[in-house]
Amino acid sequence: MSKKVLVVGGGGRCHAITDSLSRSAKVSKIYCAPGNAGIGAQAECVPIQVSDIPALLEFAKANDIDMTVVGPEASLAAGIVDAFREAGLAIFGPTKAAARIESSKEYAKDLMARHNIPTAAYRTFSDFDEALAYVKAGPIPVVIKYDGLAAGKGVVVALTLKEAEDALRDMLLDEAFGKGRVVIEEFLDGPEFSFMCLVNGNRLYPLDIARDHKRAYDHDAGPNTGGMGAYSPVPFVTPEIRRTALETILRPVAEAMVKEGVPFTGVLYGGLILHKGTPKVIEFNARFGDPETEVVLPRLKSDFYDLIEAAVEGREFETEWKDESVLGVVMAAKGYPGKYEKGYPVRGLDEIKTPVYHMGTALRDGKTLTVGGRVLMVLGEGDTLAKARKAAYDAVGKVDCSGLFNRSDIGAKEA
Numbered sequence: 001m002s003k004k005v006l007v008v009g010g011g012g013r014c015h016a017i018t019d020s021l022s023r024s025a026k027v028s029k030i031y032c033a034p035g036n037a038g039i040g041a042q043a044e045c046v047p048i049q050v051s052d053i054p055a056l057l058e059f060a061k062a063n064d065i066d067m068t069v070v071g072p073e074a075s076l077a078a079g080i081v082d083a084f085r086e087a088g089l090a091i092f093g094p095t096k097a098a099a100r101i102e103s104s105k106e107y108a109k110d111l112m113a114r115h116n117i118p119t120a121a122y123r124t125f126s127d128f129d130e131a132l133a134y135v136k137a138g139p140i141p142v143v144i145k146y147d148g149l150a151a152g153k154g155v156v157v158a159l160t161l162k163e164a165e166d167a168l169r170d171m172l173l174d175e176a177f178g179k180g181r182v183v184i185e186e187f188l189d190g191p192e193f194s195f196m197c198l199v200n201g202n203r204l205y206p207l208d209i210a211r212d213h214k215r216a217y218d219h220d221a222g223p224n225t226g227g228m229g230a231y232s233p234v235p236f237v238t239p240e241i242r243r244t245a246l247e248t249i250l251r252p253v254a255e256a257m258v259k260e261g262v263p264f265t266g267v268l269y270g271g272l273i274l275h276k277g278t279p280k281v282i283e284f285n286a287r288f289g290d291p292e293t294e295v296v297l298p299r300l301k302s303d304f305y306d307l308i309e310a311a312v313e314g315r316e317f318e319t320e321w322k323d324e325s326v327l328g329v330v331m332a333a334k335g336y337p338g339k340y341e342k343g344y345p346v347r348g349l350d351e352i353k354t355p356v357y358h359m360g361t362a363l364r365d366g367k368t369l370t371v372g373g374r375v376l377m378v379l380g381e382g383d384t385l386a387k388a389r390k391a392a393y394d395a396v397g398k399v400d401c402s403g404l405f406n407r408s409d410i411g412a413k414e415a
């Protein structure tokens with residue numbers, strides 16, 4: 001049973017996916033499109049962009065790919081799963097229709113309302129004046145979200161009316177992310193965590209919990225980013241809270257999608273918040289989280305290919321987890337999530353003994369260069385979160401690159 005796998009994507013999440021697949025006894029060959037400098041050490045990178053569905057399909061057919069695993073939302077929104085299934089190829093991810101749970105916040109919110117899934121109260125607007133009037137009449141803080149894909153950047157938690165007005169102006173009048181609507185939400189207060197489940201219709205294969213750090217700077221200051229660091233497991237998420245999240249949120253949502261004729265297959269990612277002791281939904285994603293995947297997959301004891309195959313086929317599968325903690329620190333280009341420069345050489349990686357997942361690097365003339373906003377995810381492992389944290393920061397200290405910055409407080413609250 002030697003399987004050929006195509007991983008679609010080129011960030012840290014795909015490096016983690018590739019790394020886990022490379023440990024599978026079943027997998028003989030991994031291709032990654034387009035991949036990056038780190039992934040290139042474990043897989044054959046092919047220069048096809050993640051939204052070029054016809055080229056990906058042709059590649060998969062020509063190379064007898066047994067399974068395709070999709071990383072980025074852009075591929076899903078472009079309909080990669082629909083196209084591969086139509087061609088009779090096995091692929092792990094949701095259809096374009098099911099991926100709307102991530103790509104349309106309005107669809108996700110309406111689905112939750114129809115099925116009584118706990119989440120923040122909300123309303124949708126396309127008119128600036130009406131939106132502003134609604135905000136003025138309600139409590140502050142308030143949360144303003146662009147209704148569409150904005151790479152994790154279309155959310156403003158407005159602490160003042162002025163911030164709320166500026167956000168509405170950006171999104172509705174200046175169309176900073178394109179023409180669209182906004183969802184205005186009740187502000188929920190509490191610690192957040194990420195709960196990813198592999199899903200096939202009504203069947204769920206829960207992964208262990210992770211915690212992301214979304215703000216750019218220490219003490220949760222600065223703008224929202226795609227995520228600046230993560231750890232798993234998450235001590236404050238007790239088995240009881242996890243069970244509640246599974247039974248009141250993830251499972252009912254998967255079942256609702258089956259009932260409504262849009263069955264979900266792939267990773268259903270719940271971005272949850274513990275509001276007054278009860279888990280509630282902040283957002284859903286239709287894919288592996290980034291950087292959560294980088295800290296969850298290294299803790300998986302089971303064969304990752306087996307798990308994916310079981311999920312694609314809808315078979316029962318018991319996942320096993322290591323007890324150890326894994327913590328990862330993102331090293332990002334100075335300026336991220338705003339404007340940043342590329343092309344800095346990255347040195348010192350050879351001296352690091354813990355795993356380093358590449359998020360935005362490329363190999364040019366034998367040198368590893370920065371090419372993205374988030375560049376590296378440096379991991380530490382340990383039998384406690386504190387030890388994992390120390391190992392990760394020791395490794396961060398060995399990275400030699402003048403163009404990068406990182407948060408110094410990943411996991412600090414719980415370690």
Ligand code: AMP
Nearest residue numbers: 120143155185186187188214271282283
């Ligand atoms: P999202 O892209 O929807 O996950 O939002 C990004 C971040 O904004 C979340 O991780 C939260 O930190 C924050 N956020 C979003 N919605 C809310 C809410 N209703 N209440 C409080 N914080 C929120």
Ligand code: GLY
Nearest residue numbers: 226227289290291
């Ligand atoms: N880390 C959050 C995400 O993947 O969207």
